[in-house]
Amino acid sequence: MYLYLSLALTICAGIGFGYGLYRFFQDESALYVRMIIFSVGCAMFGRLFETLQYLVNGELGSGFHVGMLGIVGSFLFLFSANFGQMDSVVDDGSSAFRKTRIISLAAPAVIVAIWCLIAVAKGLNKTTIPLGVETLFIAQASYFHLKHLIIKDVEYGLIKAIRSYNLFALIYALLCMLEMLIESFNLPEICIAVVYVLQCVVLLVFVPVLERGVKKWTT
C-alpha cells in the first residue's frame, strides 16, 4: 500500500511542480513564487526516491534515508521564501507586530510537541533523531506561515492575497507531522492513507492557490 500511496504523492507533487514551471518560468516571475515552486519540486524528488525505494527494496528501512531530505528541502524553500523575501516587507520589526510574532510561535510549538510525543514514547534512537531534524525545518517554516496568515496587512493587500496559500502550507506542515506520528506509532493503515490523500490534495492545489493570490498583486 505504501508504494501506491507514495507513488500517488509523487504524481500529485509532479503535477503541481510541472504546472508551476509552466505558469511561472516562461517569463520573469517573482523569486518568492519560484522558490515555492521549487519547494513542490523538492517534495516531488523526495517522494520519488521513497517510491523507488519501495519499488526496489520493498521498504524504506529504519533511520535516515535520503527521501527525508525532500521534506527538509521543501520546507527550507518555503522558509527561505518567507524569511528571505516576504517577511521584511510585511514586518518592519516594530513593536506593533510583537503580539503577532508571539502568537505565531504556536505553530512551531505544536509541531515540536508532536515530535516530543514520538521521542518520549520511542526514546532517542536512529529513527527519532532524524525525524527531530526534519521537525526543526518544518517548525521554522510553519512559524512564518502562521505569522503571514494572521499579520495585519501591509499596503496594496500584498499579504492578504496569499493568505490561502499560507493556510495550505500550514496544513501541509501539520500533515507531514501527522504522517510522522502515524508511522511511528504503527496506527491503522487507513489513518496513513487519509493523511497521504490529504497531502496529495494540498500538493495539487498549492501552486494554483498561490497563482490566484499572486495575480491579485498585479491587478
Place this chain on the structure above:
Amino acid sequence: MDNLTYISFIAITVSLALMLPLMEKKTRRVTIFMIVGIFACLFISEVNGILLKAFDNDVYYVTTTITPVTEEIIKMLPILYFAIVITDDRRTLIANSFAVGVGFALLENVVILTQNVENVTIFWALVRGFGSGLVHGICTVMVGWGVSYVKKRRKLFYCGTFALLSSAIIYHATYNLLVQSKYQYVGILLPIVTYIPVLLLTVGKKSKSSKAVKQ
C-alpha cells in the same frame, strides 16, 4: 602496482595543467575548475573508503544514502569559495559548477573503469558518459545557482543553498538507486530527461539575449 586512482589522477591532471598557460582566460578558468572537480573526486574516494568500512562494506546503503551527501558537499566547497572570494556572477558560477561536476565524473568513470576493466562494454561507457557525467554536472549546477546569492541576499543564500543541496542529494541518490536496480535503463534516462529542458531553456535565453543585443 601503485594505486590506480592516483595514477589516473596524475595522468589526467598533469596534461590538463600543462595546457593552462596556453589557454584564454575563460577557458583557463573552466579547465581549472575541471581539475578541481577531478581533485574533489580523488579526495572523496578516500573519504568514501573510510565510510564504507564504517558501514560494514554495505556498498548499496552507502552509495544510495551516504555518498550522495558527501559528494555533493565536497563539490559545493570550491564553488562557494570562488563565489565568496572572487565573484558571485551567476553565469560564471554555473559554468564553473558544471566544470567541477564533469571533472568529478571524469575521474570517477576512470576509477570504475580500472576496477572493472574486464566487464566494461561500449554500453557501459554510454551509461557512464550520459548518466554519471550529467548527474554530477546537473547536481553541482543546482547548488552553484544557490551559491550565486552569497553576497546579494544572505538570508536567501543560507536557506536556499541548503535547500538546493538537499535537492541535488536526492537527485543523485535517486540515480544511484536506479542504476543499481533492475530499472537501470530508467536511471540512464533520468539525467538525459532533466538535461534536455535545461539545455533548451539555456539556448532559448542565449538566443533571446543575443537578439536583444543586435537590436
